[in-house]
Amino acid sequence: MQHNNKDNNRNFANEQQKKFYLIGRAFKIGNIVGTTVLLLFVGKHFLGV
Numbered sequence: 001m002q003h004n005n006k007d008n009n010r011n012f013a014n015e016q017q018k019k020f021y022l023i024g025r026a027f028k029i030g031n032i033v034g035t036t037v038l039l040l041f042v043g044k045h046f047l048g049v
Helices: 015-047
Strands: none
Touching: none
């Protein structure tokens, strides 16, 4: 059965595997955003702005 959702462009064994993939991707994006914000705060602190 083919669906045209963008989440279904990968072949998952079941819904649980798909859920873990989406959670992992969300954590990866969160880590990138968090690291960027942290670097901005550290930069501000050391520059004394």
